Amino acid sequence: MNLKNLGWNEAFESSFNQYRVQGYTIGRVILEHKRLYRVLTDQGELLAEVSGKFRFESLSRQAFPTVGDWVVVKPRWDEHKATIQAVLPRKSKFSRKVAGEKTEEQLVATNIDVLFIVVALNHDFNVRRIERYMVMAWESGAKPVIILNKADLCLNPEDKLKEVESVALGVKIHILSAVNEESIPLLQQYATNGATVALVGSSGVGKSTITNRLMGKEVQYTQEVRDGDDRGRHTTTYRELMILPTGGCIIDTPGMRELQLWDAGESLQDVFEDIDHLSSMCFFANCSHKTEPKCAIKAAIDEGTLSQKRFQSYQKLQRELAYLAQKEDKAAAIQKKVKTKSIHKELKKKINKR
Known part of the structure; x- marks a missing residue:
């Protein structure tokens, strides 16, 4: 596996040098499930979990690996397993506040170059939601691109385009129908030379169909939207990074019913x-x-x-x-108070053992 096709660059190389001399290996998280991680390295895929030291020193959930992260691992090649020692600094991250009343950040994907904000041109169309996605996209550090999908189901796509243009200043907008393969070359230009593209949007807007088209095969299950309200069913239930034939990567994400901001800055x-x-x-x-x-x-x-x-x-x-x-x-x-108390407790145990 050529790591450059996964998005490896000189900045990540520089961050990894201190670990390389210690004999560690680098890999990228392609799938996360209950604190178990599928990590792709230049020698193949490994099933990994974080080390005990990593877990103890992590002050929050955001410190843990997520899909898109480059992680430092100690591999056990014969078992096809590894232990994650560290996460390299992220160049970008798309996150939101977790659903509900809890005040906590939920990382959706990291180290993204381009963020496709996918909107369906049916009853799901909502300019206010696009504004919200735009704020989150610019904060992520990735380049936002708006995809107005399902143009075949819309009687006035040009009118919808004007609405979006009025709120998405300076952002590329594409009208297409993902079911037609002729539309896909418009999007392939963003997914080359190791670039990582992530798709976000509500359920049923066509993210999985776009993923399948860019991959050139059926890798994601798709369903029709419900009759009557054009609302989508969840067809993608987890985030996964996949390698594209064009040399880049794509991350499909589950539909977001609740889209609360986490941070916005400027x-x-x-x-x-x-x-x-x-x-x-x-x-x-x-x-x-x-x-x-x-x-x-x-x-x-x-x-x-x-x-x-x-x-x-x-x-x-x-x-x-x-x-x-x-x-x-x-x-x-x-959180700081709880962590400090935990550290003091561990120090006290060590002192009592002497």
């Missing part, structure tokens, strides 16, 4: 650049865009140059991120 401003620019034109620097005079946001809404729904979406995401940051600070403090 990505919110990047996606809502138009609103950010208008805010800078308000008469008052601390304008709340409610009752203040000479508010550029209110003026744009009244003139019809800014959608009220888009502005409300921006405000909603702002509130969500602020609330999350507050909860995250509390959770981090509790």
Whole structure:
């Protein structure tokens, strides 16, 4: 196996040098299941688990390997198994807040070059959801590309395209129907020379069909959407990295019913650049865009140059991120306290044994 086809580059090589001299091997996680990992190396596939030291020193779930990670392993070639010693620094990661009330990050995939945001042109079409995906995509460090799939089921695809263009500034958008193989060359250009592409989107939007087309064979099970509401059934139930015939990799992910932001940084401003620019034109620097005079946001809404729904979406995401940051600070403090207590307990045991 040529590691360059898996995305290996000089930056990863530099990070791995300190482990190479210790006799360790490098591999990429292609599948994760209950803390067991399928790792692909230049000498084949290994079933791996993390070492006890790794588990003890990891402060959070995010420190553990996930699909797409490059991991340092101690192989047992005769058993086709390995022990993971470390995870190399990630160049990108797509993550979300875990579903429910728990304040915790869920890594979806790492070391991605291109993120296909797949949207179906049927009743699933939702511009506000696209905005949310865009924020998460830019924060991931990967290049977002929007795929408007199932064009054969849409009477007005060009109108939908204009809607998406109005919120996805500077992002490549492709209209296609994945069931038609002629559409696939549009996407193959992103999946060459060791590039890693990940697909995200709701269930039933056609991610598995796109994966099958790019792979050139049926590797993912597909189903028709439900009658009546165009809602998808979960056909992909886990994340898996696969090697493409074009020399790159693809990661198909399960459909996301709940898409809560985890972190955004400056990505919110990047996606809502138009609103950010208008805010800078308000008469008052601390304008709340409610009752203040000479508010550029209110003026744009009244003139019809800014959608009220888009502005409300921006405000909603702002509130969500602020609330999350507050909860995250509390959770981090509790986690640190528990870890410190655990370390002290271990030290006390060692002292008592002397």
